[in-house]
Amino acid sequence: MFIPIRNSLQIDNYVASLISSSLYLGIGVGFLASGSLTKYILRNHIVIVCLANMILLNLAFFIFEGVFVFTISRTCIGLCIGIQSPMISGIINDYIPTKRKSFILISITGFLAIGAMYVIFIGLIVVPHYELSRIRLCYFLFLHPLMIVFVFTFLFLKESPRFLILNRKDSEAFEILTPYTNAELISEELQEKIKREVIESNMQSISHRDLSSIFSFPFLTMTILLLFIYTFCYSFTNATRLILSLTLSDSRNLNDSPKSDLAKQMLVYFAYLIGCVGAGFTNDINFLSKKYLTAIGLGMISIIILIPCISQDKIYVSIAIIHLFLPLCLSLINTITAEIYPKNFSEIANLFFGICAKISTFIANFIFIPMASSDIYLPYYIIILLAVISTVMIVFLPSEADLINMGIMRSSDSTKSKQFGKR
Amino acid sequence: MFNEANEGEPSETKNRKQNLPFYSSVEEEIDISGGIEDFDNDEIPIRNTNAILIKNELIIEQIINNYGYGRNNLKVLILCCMNIFIIGIQYTYYINYY
Numbered sequence: 001m002f003i004p005i006r007n008s009l010q011i012d013n014y015v016a017s018l019i020s021s022s023l024y025l026g027i028g029v030g031f032l033a034s035g036s037l038t039k040y041i042l043r044n045h046i047v048i049v050c051l052a053n054m055i056l057l058n059l060a061f062f063i064f065e066g067v068f069v070f071t072i073s074r075t076c077i078g079l080c081i082g083i084q085s086p087m088i089s090g091i092i093n094d095y096i097p098t099k100r101k102s103f104i105l106i107s108i109t110g111f112l113a114i115g116a117m118y119v120i121f122i123g124l125i126v127v128p129h130y131e132l133s134r135i136r137l138c139y140f141l142f143l144h145p146l147m148i149v150f151v152f153t154f155l156f157l158k159e160s161p162r163f164l165i166l167n168r169k170d171s172e173a174f175e176i177l178t179p180y181t182n183a184e185l186i187s188e189e190l191q192e193k194i195k196r197e198v199i200e201s202n203m204q205s206i207s208h209r210d211l212s213s214i215f216s217f218p219f220l221t222m223t224i225l226l227l228f229i230y231t232f233c234y235s236f237t238n239a240t241r242l243i244l245s246l247t248l249s250d251s252r253n254l255n256d257s258p259k260s261d262l263a264k265q266m267l268v269y270f271a272y273l274i275g276c277v278g279a280g281f282t283n284d285i286n287f288l289s290k291k292y293l294t295a296i297g298l299g300m301i302s303i304i305i306l307i308p309c310i311s312q313d314k315i316y317v318s319i320a321i322i323h324l325f326l327p328l329c330l331s332l333i334n335t336i337t338a339e340i341y342p343k344n345f346s347e348i349a350n351l352f353f354g355i356c357a358k359i360s361t362f363i364a365n366f367i368f369i370p371m372a373s374s375d376i377y378l379p380y381y382i383i384i385l386l387a388v389i390s391t392v393m394i395v396f397l398p399s400e401a402d403l404i405n406m407g408i409m410r411s412s413d414s415t416k417s418k419q420f421g422k423r
Numbered sequence: 424m425f426n427e428a429n430e431g432e433p434s435e436t437k438n439r440k441q442n443l444p445f446y447s448s449v450e451e452e453i454d455i456s457g458g459i460e461d462f463d464n465d466e467i468p469i470r471n472t473n474a475i476l477i478k479n480e481l482i483i484e485q486i487i488n489n490y491g492y493g494r495n496n497l498k499v500l501i502l503c504c505m506n507i508f509i510i511g512i513q514y515t516y517y518i519n520y521y
Binding site: 023047051054058077081084085088091092095096104108109111112113114115116118119142145146149152153156157158241 | 496498499500502503504505506507508509510511512513514515516
């Protein structure tokens, strides 16, 4: 909806880039705040509040319109997304069986692409030729699935028993567990046993943990630094979607059919969807293979991205290929943090790198659009450079042998040790 | 946090232990290779905060796996997917061409 909204609000590309970036800034701040919120509020309640806020913010823009309202709305929606995303992944992480956890967690991010495809379809049906008079109908159509999901989430989404037990709300936990299992298995005797073994032990060691705790392991300093540079560099590629919008906008001919543009956009999101499922399957291959697969992927990105330099018509192909590898790049971070930290620390580490990624995308969106206005290929050259740096960072990340030397993995059975870490 | 090397150990071992992360310090006393079902939780020594942390994680994991709410998760999975779908709409509708 970039072009219709830009035209509707009568703003130039520079202001558009600022508003676009504000979303990522909001997400970064939201990620940061999400950890603290879980100490006081249950995660399902946080998700419900975020959805309600999104409805209100969308309604505000639907009613009042205007650049200021839109900027505030996008920033706050970013904040809600930033808070909501870790909650959703945390809840699903607690519910799914261990052996399928990694695959499902990565694969379901493909629903982001499905949401984007929905937006494209609505755009094609309602404003096929950027009719400003019908733009508000689009806003409404983006709003109604939000309301439906809010109702379903409000009625059916429960907090996970694991989280409740960790937060000393064992009676509520067993209330949720009861319909799922044989009532005899959660007898009073078992409840007493769990109380004695779990709740009366020092649970504060689990609940009181913050972002700084992931830096408390001196032997991981270099790994964290490499991962940070890697995350920062590869996240710049997220900005390519917006650059694609601009490129299509600039190269659009009045005689072009909207369907051809639709196909180009669809290809990008379809590639992302395939990438999510593919990245899920790579969890079955060992750690080192995945590392080098990602390195090769990033290398390919940096080569294939040169295509737009040859022909501007093929920009969408290169961006689709980037999106094919993006989920794999992301899952590499999850894999490594799962290897080097225990579960609760790895969740915080993932959150930290998620914040880095959003801040990086914020900067990319902010600088690339004005840059693309002067030279459309300049952002691509920068992305090539950053992709090469990311590839180098992966090569220098610790191998299995390094992890064994550091005492993180055992040489006798690294696979089982790895599974232990992934829990 | 990890400076709990025993007295009387060879200095090499002691130094190694001082530098080891939590996994190793626990693995030396708990054999986790056979899975969490293979040991009695009462026998897990609590040497430091990380050992407590891992012990509690394992017990909770045991509860979840043994009493299997993980097998009845379709509703939660669908709800989470719906939420991600919504994030997809809100996340991208401004930056999409259409």
